[in-house]
Amino acid sequence: MKVRRSERLIDMTHYLLEHPHELIPLTFFSKRYESAKSSISEDLAIAKKIFKERGTGILDTIPGAAGGVVFVPVIEKEEAREYINALAKRLSEQDRLLPGGYIYLTDLLGQPQLLRQVGRIIASKYINEEVDAVMTVATKGVPIAQAVSYYLNAPFVIVRRDSKITEGPTVSVNYASGSSERIEKMELSKRSLARGSRVLVVDDFMKGGGTINGMQGLIDEFDAELVGVSVFAEANFKGKRAVTDYNSLLYVKDVDTQTKTIKVVPGNYFEN
Amino acid sequence: MKVRRSERLIDMTHYLLEHPHELIPLTFFSKRYESAKSSISEDLAIAKKIFKERGTGILDTIPGAAGGVVFVPVIEKEEAREYINALAKRLSEQDRLLPGGYIYLTDLLGQPQLLRQVGRIIASKYINEEVDAVMTVATKGVPIAQAVSYYLNAPFVIVRRDSKITEGPTVSVNYASGSSERIEKMELSKRSLARGSRVLVVDDFMKGGGTINGMQGLIDEFDAELVGVSVFAEANFKGKRAVTDYNSLLYVKDVDTQTKTIKVVPGNYFEN
Structure with missing residues (x-):
């Protein structure tokens, strides 16, 4: 049975x-809705317009026999900016301060709506790159990696500090943890x-960059290639960072354990 | 500017x-599209019909001044069954066998499309329950928890075996790990x-159920309530399980390390 335009648009969007x-x-949509290709093309033109107007994403039309459409989720700069500003305010809440100047983030990184937005914001940076895998380190980077993976439609891989029998054979590297100045192992x-994969590295928090540097080492061991580095938040780090080229959504500018104040501002996301 | 129906339907679906x-x-949609409430009602009726026909979910209309619409994602039984059958076949692949009879799952649990489907399948079981939080244990349960959390729109919380300074104060319990018969700690x-939360517990794999039993203990410590337990896969366990009431998507019926064969079939998901 032929499906009407209004009905096609709903299912197509989904x-x-x-x-x-x-x-x-x-032809996929044409079959799915038992409708002529010309009608499908018109549907897609409407979707393309609305996705653009509402800042949902880009609908790329590829002509020719091997063609079709590709939906690329993006976020408008203004929407991203507003969201990150609001996040900066939340991270600055006094009761997030933990002993040692750490900031409590765990509640935020378990909220589905926040993760959707963060995933969309980070993924938007890499829409012109080919990303074969998103890499992170267990445990707190995992939600960020999964969120980005959803929007880039690339699998994510989890680096661990402890080997598990359920992982099968592993490759390990040693790395210098910048903040604690210890040599640690990750695998x-x-x-x-797969060898030769193009890898995007993400993490929840970066101080000295040692962990991210360790992941770079692992990428080398797999003969893979680093596409970029994105972190949810970076700390104000006094010293030489192991990683210089990265994107951060948030920047923890100052933590004062005496007055119990945290100052968080947007990261370098909008500068790069 | 008033927005046309076709354009409203696309953005509304999103x-x-x-x-x-x-x-x-x-009124939210009415303002967003500068359209009359009657037109919005008609739009929603179309969306409701298509969501139902295509097995996308249920669009509940709540009448009255405090009313509106609620979208509840579900999966059709037939679609879920086909998907789980295909998964069972993939899990039975010979090269997934690890020493000790373990099965390699890590690649699957990093694939966004698989996680979307698994999240939708598990969430469908609890659409009539109020779920305040999805709980899992680090690290391998996290992707499942996040996937379910997306569809239930409830935050997820991660129980850890090792304390981290970035978690702030923790509550811990000891539990008997069924497979290794050791007493372990989780926090x-x-x-x-929050106290009194209604909690859904999910995990990637269950053998004796000790880990899940530990999470039940934590739920008690928080004066919270267990809504249900869902696991991606359960093993054939010879012995008395610590948990008897659970849903499993897959059941690892038999693992033969001699002949190197794995037999995986659908779990009890469709029986309950």
């Missing part, structure tokens, strides 16, 4: 949103990353 | 999908779960 960065041939399951 | 289990007043950040 399908496109759940299959980001995937080439979908027009990645050998079959979780 | 909005509903990104805000599951959230009551949205009709949860005190401020990550």
Whole structure:
């Protein structure tokens, strides 16, 4: 049974949103709705316009026999800026201050709406890059990696500090943890990353950058390639960072354990 | 500027999908599209019909001044069954067998499309329950918890075996690990779960159920309430399980390290 335009648009929107960065041939929709390709093309033109107007994303049309459409989720700069400003305010809340000047983030990194936005914001930076895998380190980076992975439609891999029998053979590297000045070990399951993969590294928090540097080392061991580094928040670090090229959504400018104040501002996301 | 129906339907679908289990007043859409409430009602009726036909979810209309619509994502039984059957086949692949009879799952639990489906399947079981939080244990349960959290629109909390300074004060319990017969400790950040919360427990794999039993203990410590338990896969366990009431998507019926065969079948998800 032929499906009406209004009905096609609803289901098509759903399908496109759940299959980001995937080439979908027009014939797929044509069959799904038993409708002519010309009608499908018109539907997609409407969707493209609305996605653009509302800042949902880009709908790329690829012409030709092997063509189709690709939905690329993005976020408008203004929307991202407002969201990050609001986040900076939340992170500055006094009761987030933990002993040692650490900041409590765990509640935020378990909220689905926040993770959706953070995933969309980080993914927007890499829409013109080919990303084969998103890499992070257990445990607190995982929600960020998964959120980004949803929007880039690339799998994520989890580096661990402790080996588990359920990982199979692993590759390990040693790295210098910048903040504690200790040598630590991290490892990645050998079959979780293919040689030559293009890897985006994400994490929740960066101080000296030692952990991220360790992941760079692992990427080298897999003959893979680093596409970029994005962190949810970076600390004000007095010293030489192991990583210089990165994006941060938030910047913890100052933590005063005496007056119990935290000052968090937007990170370098909008500068790069 | 008034927005046309076709354009409203696209953006409305996007909005509903990104805000599951959230009551949205009709006035919200009415303002967003500068359209009459009667037109919005008609739009929602179309969306409701298509969501139902395509197995996307239920669009509940709540009448009255405090009313609106709530989108509840579900999966059709047939679609879930097909998906789980296909998963069972993939888990049975010979090269997933690890020493000790363990099964390699890490690659699967990093794939965004798989996690979306698994999240939707598990969340579908609890659409009539009030869930305030999804609980899991680090590290491998996290992707499942996050996926379910997206569809239930409830935050997830991560129980850890090792305390971290960034968690703030924690509550800990000891539990008997069924498979290794050791007494272990797990802890949860005190401020990550409110007293009286209704908690859904999820995990990637269950053998004796000791870990899940430990989480039940933590739930008690928080004066919270267990809504249910769902695991991605359960093992064939010879012995008395610490947990008897649970849902499993997959059941690892038999692992033969001699002949190197794994037999995985659908779990009890469809029986309950």
